[in-house]
Amino acid sequence: PPVTVAEIRKSFLDFFASKGHTVVPSSSLVPGNDPTLMFTNSGMVQFKDVFLGSDKRSYNRATSVQACLRAGGKHNDLENVGYTARHHTFFEMLGNWSFGDYFKRESLKWAWELLTEVYQLPAERLLATVYEEDDEAYDIWTKEIGLPPERVIRIGDNKGGRYKSDNFWMMADTGPCGPCSEIFYDHGPHIPGGPPGSPDEDGDRFIEIWNNVFMQFDMAEDGSVSRLPAPCVDTGMGLERLAAILQHVHSNYEIDIFAALIRAASRETGCTDLENKSLRVIADHIRATAFLVADGVVPSNEGRGYVQRRIVRRAIRHGYKLGQKKPFFHKLVPDLVALMGEAYPKLQADQQRITDILKTEEERFFETLANGMEILDAALAGGAKVLPGDVAFKLHDTFGFPLDLSADVCREREVGVDEEGFKAAMERQKAAGRAAGKFKMDRALDYSGAGNLFTGYEMLEEAASVVALYHEGTP
Numbered sequence: 451p452p453v454t455v456a457e458i459r460k461s462f463l464d465f466f467a468s469k470g471h472t473v474v475p476s477s478s479l480v481p482g483n484d485p486t487l488m489f490t491n492s493g494m495v496q497f498k499d500v501f502l503g504s505d506k507r508s509y510n511r512a513t514s515v516q517a518c519l520r521a522g523g524k525h526n527d528l529e530n531v532g533y534t535a536r537h538h539t540f541f542e543m544l545g546n547w548s549f550g551d552y553f554k555r556e557s558l559k560w561a562w563e564l565l566t567e568v569y570q571l572p573a574e575r576l577l578a579t580v581y582e583e584d585d586e587a588y589d590i591w592t593k594e595i596g597l598p599p600e601r602v603i604r605i606g607d608n609k610g611g612r613y614k615s616d617n618f619w620m621m622a623d624t625g626p627c628g629p630c631s632e633i634f635y636d637h638g639p640h641i642p643g644g645p646p647g648s649p650d651e652d653g654d655r656f657i658e659i660w661n662n663v664f665m666q667f668d669m670a671e672d673g674s675v676s677r678l679p680a681p682c683v684d685t686g687m688g689l690e691r692l693a694a695i696l697q698h699v700h701s702n703y704e705i706d707i708f709a710a711l712i713r714a715a716s717r718e719t720g721c722t723d724l725e726n727k728s729l730r731v732i733a734d735h736i737r738a739t740a741f742l743v744a745d746g747v748v749p750s751n752e753g754r755g756y757v758q759r760r761i762v763r764r765a766i767r768h769g770y771k772l773g774q775k776k777p778f779f780h781k782l783v784p785d786l787v788a789l790m791g792e793a794y795p796k797l798q799a800d801q802q803r804i805t806d807i808l809k810t811e812e813e814r815f816f817e818t819l820a821n822g823m824e825i826l827d828a829a830l831a832g833g834a835k836v837l838p839g840d841v842a843f844k845l846h847d848t849f850g851f852p853l854d855l856s857a858d859v860c861r862e863r864e865v866g867v868d869e870e871g872f873k874a875a876m877e878r879q880k881a882a883g884r885a886a887g888k889f890k891m892d893r894a895l896d897y898s899g900a901g902n903l904f905t906g907y908e909m910l911e912e913a914a915s916v917v918a919l920y921h922e923g924t925p
């Protein structure tokens with residue numbers, strides 16, 4: 451079977467092309483003209499209007515390998531990086547789509563055929579979930595594909611917190627959505643974790659690899675749903691998760707492309723423990739930040755640019771933790787281009803600009819990083835259990851520490867952060883600035899959400915830090 455990331459990309463597209471799908475290139479990480487979404491978080495984003503019926507294509511079956519980013523917005527995984535075996539900020543999603551053409555049967559059967567025949571995954575390691583009321587998908591799995599009923603698990607839409615997992619997929623808080631069926635791979639009993647739907651499903655033994663979404667609805671802002679013009683299929687499989695299986699490793703961070711990036715991070719930081727968490731974070735973040743620059747997102751103080759800044763600074767802080775005192779992060783760009791430039795030529799074309807922009811941001815942050823870390827260390831010295839809000843705010847305001855960066859340090863030391871206090875300190879400064887008449891509109895914090903493209907839906911995002919979102923839009 452295919453083994454390398456490059457072979458997997460090609461074999462996936464070839465398989466679906468052989469089933470009549472048009473191969474469509476990856477779109478930008480910045481969704482075109484869509485204020486409901488911060489970044490492209492899945493392969494279906496570029497087809498959103500096709501599902502809704504307002505865009506028509508010359509094909510009704512498509513397949514792609516989509517560059518995705520899950521940092522900020524719905525499906526935020528920034529806080530998972532370095533902590534799970536399976537999450538990245540930037541990753542590649544293999545997908546196939548039916549726009550009013552085939553539906554559940556073909557979708558699930560082709561998924562099974564690809565996994566067990568082309569990729570030769572052992573059937574006994576695979577499990578499936580279906581939406582709890584979806585008898586049709588359940589029957590396809592058990593009666594037509596022949597998966598034993600004990601390995602087909604019904605899961606609802608986590609309303610009321612019944613499950614952590616959720617078999618009703620949504621791109622954002624509004625837009626196309628529908629019940630889904632997911633395929634999991636059992637990495638074996640030596641790894642902690644339970645099957646989907648069980649109390650310890652958060653572990654990394656059973657790893658979700660492929661989601662088949664049966665897109666049928668369009669959710670409006672008030673939560674009401676209407677039917678799409680036609681039932682559609684939207685699937686997404688994490689390339690890195692599949693590669694881990696095919697390369698006989700457990701963690702995404704051990705696959706070919708990550709092993710090489712981690713070696714590069716090791717070279718630049720001098721850390722020789724290749725399993726060090728900080729190396730993994732750096733390897734993850736170089737992909738996210740380089741692709742963001744290539745798609746036009748440069749570090750700034752608001753919106754997407756602020757997410758970019760947060761990711762770069764997190765990476766820098768992890769290098770600092772490994773002993774780096776001056777810019778190192780941008781030196782990974784040539785490694786990344788060597789690994790991914792063929793699949794994504796824009797990386798090659800933009801190599802110099804990416805390097806320059808990351809380097810400038812590094813130079814800037816290294817000016818205040820050491821002093822900020824001293825303040826943080828002092829605040830946490832003597833066994834403090836919580837970082838005071840005013841210290842977190844000072845770090846943010848004077849030393850350029852985004853709140854999530856301070857929180858990342860605190861988490862490593864098992865210390866909490868007083869987010870309410872942070873918010874209050876920010877409010878006070880804003881009021882003082884206003885009173886002094888030097889409050890500048892471009893530094894305004896908009897708590898109401900009006901005028902801030904991202905506040906409305908981000909406030910609903912349970913995983914994201916509420917305060918980190920409040921201060922998007924301020925230095």
Ligand code: ATP
Pocket residue numbers: 492520525527536537538539540541543658659660661686687688689690691
């Ligand atoms: P998980 O439950 O593991 O967080 P998910 O349910 O959020 O995954 P989906 O939204 O269903 O993921 O996305 C489809 C597929 O994309 C997943 O089955 C997985 O293979 C892959 N994927 C999702 N998030 C990530 C990520 N942060 N890094 C790498 N791959 C991912």
Ligand code: MG
Pocket residue numbers: 525527
């Ligand atoms: Mg997720």
Ligand code: MG
Pocket residue numbers: 615616658
């Ligand atoms: Mg999931």
Ligand code: MG
Pocket residue numbers: 632658661
């Ligand atoms: Mg899923």
